[in-house]
Structure formats: structure tokens, C-alpha cells
Amino acid sequence: MPLPTNLILNTDSYKASHWLQYPPGTDATFFYVESRGGLYDRTVFFGLQAILKGWLAQPVGHADVDEARDFFAAHGEPFNEAGWRHIVDTHGGRLPMRIRAVPEGSVVPTHQALVTIESTDPEAPWVPSYVETLLLRLWYPVTVATLSWQVKRCIAAFLDKTSDDPAGQLPFKLHDFGARGVSSAESAAIGGMAHLVNFMGTDTVQGVLAARTFYGEPMAGYSIPAAEHSTITSWGRDREVEAYRNMLRQFAKPGSLVAVVSDSYDIFAAIREHLGKTLRDEVIASGGTLVVRPDSGDPVEVVHQCVALLDEAFGSTLNGKGYKVLNHVRVIQGDGVNPQSIRAILERLTGAGYSADNIAFGMGGALLQKVDRDTQKFALKCSAARIDGRWVDVFKAPVTDAGKFSQRGRLTLIRHREYGTWKTVPIPEGVASAADMALDHGWEHAMETVWENGELRVDQTFAAVRKRAALA
Structure with missing residues (x-):
């Protein structure tokens, strides 16, 4: 308006x-x-x-x-x-x-x-x-940029400890999911732009455009093809595996990433049966990386279980720092994400021997909306x-x-x-x-x-x- x-x-x-x-x-x-x-x-x-x-x-x-x-x-x-x-x-x-x-x-x-x-x-x-x-x-862009910067420091510490390529991984570890959770398009533009001071992953188009308009940056942030619940559930529960197969055939190419929300029904069954068995060979043959997205439940517990199940299905490689990196797959957590849950998830995963390479985060309201002047x-x-x-x-x-x-x-x-x-x-x-x-x-x-x-x-x-x- x-x-x-x-x-x-x-x-x-x-x-x-x-x-x-x-x-x-x-x-x-x-x-x-x-x-x-x-x-x-x-x-x-x-x-x-x-x-x-x-x-x-x-x-x-x-x-x-x-x-x-x-x-x-x-x-x-x-x-x-x-x-x-x-x-x-x-x-x-x-x-x-x-x-x-x-x-x-x-x-x-x-x-x-x-x-x-x-x-x-x-x-x-x-x-x-x-x-x-x-x-x-000014309080708003400064506060969002500060929050994002503090989260970056947290993630960087875990990457430094567990990743062979912390500098290369960090820019895309916190993705902006906040456009729908803010009060206005102007807030999405200003807050989304402020987040991009620290990271390069975003789905907030207005923030990218604001960085172009006010700071002359041609392309400040990037995204990847990703499923939402409607594009999965429109296939019906009986054809859930076909919804996943369609995502792979449409978007999984050598070197690419494709994100699939997988908890429309039973995320653990989806990983064990659909992704880990029926589609396993297609995932590997595609040459791309499948990013599984949980979207409900306790974030710390669910992410750990998903990573463990993906490890069972696709295996992992021990990196130079002695931490496991999943083969062919990753996880992005976009529900219940805030600075506290990010730290808790990373502590759980690294404590279980998994590199922070395996996880990325999408933060919405906690990034762009749950802040104020105070x-x-x-x-x-x-x-x-x-x-x-x-x-x-x-x-x-x-x-x-x-x-x-x-x-x-x-x-x-x-x-x-x-x-x-x-x-x-x-x-x-x-x-x-x-x-x-x-x-x-x-x-x-x-x-x-x-x-x-x-x-x-x-x-x-x-x-x-x-x-x-x-x-x-």
C-alpha cells in the first residue's frame, strides 16, 4: 500500500x-x-x-x-x-x-x-x-544487521571447529525467510538488506532490490529452487514420492542445490523410504545436492534425527578435522529458528560428530520482526x-x-x-x-x-x- x-x-x-x-x-x-x-x-x-x-x-x-x-x-x-x-x-x-x-x-x-x-x-x-x-x-536496519552479525559469529565458531572450508561455507549458512513475517514491504526491504550485510542467502526479494537501489549492489543475495508444502501435498499422500521425484528431475543437476520440505506427513519415513531408498540412486546420479527441510517439531531433536537418518541412507565422509560430512545431501532448518536454537542445534550436531557443513538455517520472524527499538x-x-x-x-x-x-x-x-x-x-x-x-x-x-x-x-x-x- x-x-x-x-x-x-x-x-x-x-x-x-x-x-x-x-x-x-x-x-x-x-x-x-x-x-x-x-x-x-x-x-x-x-x-x-x-x-x-x-x-x-x-x-x-x-x-x-x-x-x-x-x-x-x-x-x-x-x-x-x-x-x-x-x-x-x-x-x-x-x-x-x-x-x-x-x-x-x-x-x-x-x-x-x-x-x-x-x-x-x-x-x-x-x-x-x-x-x-x-x-x-535507523534502529531497525542497525538492529537487524547486528542480530545477523552476532549469529554469523556463532556459526563461524562452529565452522572453524568442524569444517575444512569455513570461509567458503559461512556466507550461505543463514538464509532470510522473513519477508512474509514482517509488517510491510518497506520492512522487508530494509531488514532484508540489513541481513545481507553479513550473509548472501535470502528469499526476501525486496532486500536485494533495496541493496541495488541505495548501495549500488547489482545482486546482493542468492536463492535456490525449493519446495513448499502446497507443491508437495498437491500430489497427495499416496504420491508423495512422486512429488520428490519431480523436484529432482526439474532441478537436480550437477553442482546444483535443490531444497525439499519433507515433513508434510512423516519426515522420518520420507527420509528412510522415499529419499533414502526409492530415490536414493536418482539423488546420487543427479550430481546435485538434495537439501532436506524439516518444518515442525523440536528443532534440535528433529534436525539431529534427520541428519542421522540421512547418514544411514547416503553415508558420510570424515573431514580433515575429524567430523562427518554427509554425502549428496544436506539439511536446512527454517522452523523455530532464532539465535538460541541455532546454537543449540549446532552444539547437538557437532557433539554427535557431524560437521556444521551439514546444516544451514532459515530465519524469518526472529530475524526481521522480533526486534524493536529497545x-x-x-x-x-x-x-x-x-x-x-x-x-x-x-x-x-x-x-x-x-x-x-x-x-x-x-x-x-x-x-x-x-x-x-x-x-x-x-x-x-x-x-x-x-x-x-x-x-x-x-x-x-x-x-x-x-x-x-x-x-x-x-x-x-x-x-x-x-x-x-x-x-x-
């Missing part, structure tokens, strides 16, 4: 009144974004460029101001019509503000500034606050304002919740070249902007100006984003 694209209306209702609420003499404001902790102690920064290109690249026009004026008049909020007309007439509809951020793909400890937003027109100091709602939606406690706060020509610190310190204390002053993020330490620091008085700060003793700037007065200053490629995340 297409939604309105008027930038002025991409905000919270109460934001329309905030231009009247700053102290007299305020002509500049400074905001920052941070993760105030949460489930993980580090975040993978990603998604800002998509927001900038998707929303801020389109200038505001007088027709947009007219529409917003009429909406807020009926909605019960005051509206800064003169301020928005000024932006259209003076800045060509481009928002007068500067955005600095860490390079996308950077893995940064929590409690550090990831983005700073500052006004650049003394006549429009209210602009950064107005777009808080839009910019804080997963990593994201916040966008004002930390400084220039009033009567003097910068003053702006902060909150609620007595009821120390976790909501905010940072104060104009801020930037620096990183130590040798030790890799990150530190959020104040910009000294008298220094115009963070970019003008002189650093020494091994510290370097960790932020760069990515957007200024309606212009994208840094256009990051998806390949560069992936490389940063992989190196962390």
Missing part, C-alpha cells in the same frame, strides 16, 4: 509545535544517535544512506508546505509555515543540516555516538528535531543548543532511570588507530565543527560528513559495507 511521500508529514504530530518551544535566541541545535546498551554490547551500523537517499534527497516544494499546513490545521497542531517557506525559497527545499556518521558496516560498542545531526541555518534551528522520527528509524535501546537526543551566540549543553538525567541519562555538548566519535578503542568526545569551544578538530596520540576521526544541506557527501557501496562488518 503506497504511503504519502511528503517529507514534512514524515514526523510525529507534536513535532509540528516544537519550533515555538526553544528558548528565545536559539539559532542552532545539535543532536546525536546512540545505542544505550541492549541485548548486544556492539552494533553494526547500517542503513542511514538508504534513509538519506529515500527521503532527504527529494526537495520539499510549496505544494508540500500547502498540504502540511492544511493537515496540521485540521489535526490540531500549529504549523511553521513561514519556516518551511523559507527552506523552499532559500535552500531550494533542501533541509539545512549536517549529518556526520561512522562508516556503514562499522561495528561499534554501545554507548557511543553513531550519528550527529546539526542545523546549519540560524533561521531554522528546529530542523534536526523535526526529522528525529525519520532518522531514528532491543539495542536506541535514542536520538539533543545535546547542545546555541543560544544568544553561545553553545550550551543540553541533556536529560531522570532520577528514576539512570539508563536514560543523555550525553551533553557537541559530540564526535574518535578511534585509536593502534588499540581500536572508540570514544565519544566533546568538540572544543571555538572549533566550528568536528571535522576541524585536531587529534593526536594515535586517535583518528571515526565519523565523516555524509550529508550536508541536501547533498550526499559520501556514497558508500554495499561491498565496502560488507568488508567493514567482516573485518570487525
Whole structure:
């Protein structure tokens, strides 16, 4: 369902009144974004460029101001019509503000500034606050990328222990099954793209297209032919083996993979009888790899049983690290998959002597939907304002919740070249902007100006984003 694209209306209702609420003499404001902790102690920064290109690249026009004026008049909020007309007439509809951020793909400890937003027109100091709602939606791609990255670390550890080719196996070990489980096509695009920072397997088409649109990646993810329950059960229970045979004849070719959901009736019988006996020779002769997909029951127990039954039917080879690798077949688990069950399945399989090569995972709702802003406690706060020509610190310190204390002053993020330490620091008085700060003793700037007065200053490629995340 297409939604309105008027930038002025991409905000919270109460934001329309905030231009009247700053102290007299305020002509500049400074905001920052941070993760105030949460489930993980580090975040993978990603998604800002998509927001900038998707929303801020389109200038505001007088027709947009007219529409917003009429909406807020009926909605019960005051509206800064003169301020928005000024932006259209003076800045060509481009928002007068500067955005600095860490390079996308950077893995940064929590409690550090990831983005700073500052006004650049003394006549429009209210602009950064107005777009808080839009910019804080960063929490979603950052959180999905972080979750995916953490799962990648888990799987990588098991591959390092049990696989002869961990680097070659890892990119396709977590497949995105989440498109149908999210709230919108936009969520599928943003979340699916965020997952692809870490992996290359996906069935979320919107995520691949978003990576192409916003980061210039021609093909960020890949999939394989796979059965669903309807394409198996439409053959009827008595012809289940024919449904599997059809999958093999249609898609199993030398070097190919084909996935077959096998639990429509009795997955253990399907492996023992249909796949392991009746079709065994066809599987082997095809030269392809058959990927069996369980889709019900206890994930840890069912996966272990399936791998053991496939081992009985097709045999396995002991690799260089002393773990068994199935011949001709693999398993993908796509039901009940989350970070905890992934670890539990891998612990069971490797404990039984099987390499992590044998299993891949498909994660849906747990990857793209079962996260929220509080997963990593994201916040966008004002930390400084220039009033009567003097910068003053702006902060909150609620007595009821120390976790909501905010940072104060104009801020930037620096990183130590040798030790890799990150530190959020104040910009000294008298220094115009963070970019003008002189650093020494091994510290370097960790932020760069990515957007200024309606212009994208840094256009990051998806390949560069992936490389940063992989190196962390």
C-alpha cells in the first residue's frame, strides 16, 4: 500500500509545535544517535544512506508546505509555515543540516555516538528535531544487521571447529525467510538488506532490490529452487514420492542445490523410504545436492534425527578435522529458528560428530520482526543548543532511570588507530565543527560528513559495507 511521500508529514504530530518551544535566541541545535546498551554490547551500523537517499534527497516544494499546513490545521497542531517557506525559497527545499556518521558496516560498542545531526541555518534551528522520527528509524536496519552479525559469529565458531572450508561455507549458512513475517514491504526491504550485510542467502526479494537501489549492489543475495508444502501435498499422500521425484528431475543437476520440505506427513519415513531408498540412486546420479527441510517439531531433536537418518541412507565422509560430512545431501532448518536454537542445534550436531557443513538455517520472524527499538535501546537526543551566540549543553538525567541519562555538548566519535578503542568526545569551544578538530596520540576521526544541506557527501557501496562488518 503506497504511503504519502511528503517529507514534512514524515514526523510525529507534536513535532509540528516544537519550533515555538526553544528558548528565545536559539539559532542552532545539535543532536546525536546512540545505542544505550541492549541485548548486544556492539552494533553494526547500517542503513542511514538508504534513509538519506529515500527521503532527504527529494526537495520539499510549496505544494508540500500547502498540504502540511492544511493537515496540521485540521489535526490540531500549529504549523511553521513561514519556516518551511523559507527552506523552499532559500535552500531550494533542501533541509539545512549536517549529518556526520561512522562508516556503514562499522561495528561499534554501545554507548557511543553513531550519528550527529546539526542545523546549519540560524533561521531554522528546529530542523534536526523535526526529522528525529525519520532518522531514528535507523534502529531497525542497525538492529537487524547486528542480530545477523552476532549469529554469523556463532556459526563461524562452529565452522572453524568442524569444517575444512569455513570461509567458503559461512556466507550461505543463514538464509532470510522473513519477508512474509514482517509488517510491510518497506520492512522487508530494509531488514532484508540489513541481513545481507553479513550473509548472501535470502528469499526476501525486496532486500536485494533495496541493496541495488541505495548501495549500488547489482545482486546482493542468492536463492535456490525449493519446495513448499502446497507443491508437495498437491500430489497427495499416496504420491508423495512422486512429488520428490519431480523436484529432482526439474532441478537436480550437477553442482546444483535443490531444497525439499519433507515433513508434510512423516519426515522420518520420507527420509528412510522415499529419499533414502526409492530415490536414493536418482539423488546420487543427479550430481546435485538434495537439501532436506524439516518444518515442525523440536528443532534440535528433529534436525539431529534427520541428519542421522540421512547418514544411514547416503553415508558420510570424515573431514580433515575429524567430523562427518554427509554425502549428496544436506539439511536446512527454517522452523523455530532464532539465535538460541541455532546454537543449540549446532552444539547437538557437532557433539554427535557431524560437521556444521551439514546444516544451514532459515530465519524469518526472529530475524526481521522480533526486534524493536529497545532491543539495542536506541535514542536520538539533543545535546547542545546555541543560544544568544553561545553553545550550551543540553541533556536529560531522570532520577528514576539512570539508563536514560543523555550525553551533553557537541559530540564526535574518535578511534585509536593502534588499540581500536572508540570514544565519544566533546568538540572544543571555538572549533566550528568536528571535522576541524585536531587529534593526536594515535586517535583518528571515526565519523565523516555524509550529508550536508541536501547533498550526499559520501556514497558508500554495499561491498565496502560488507568488508567493514567482516573485518570487525
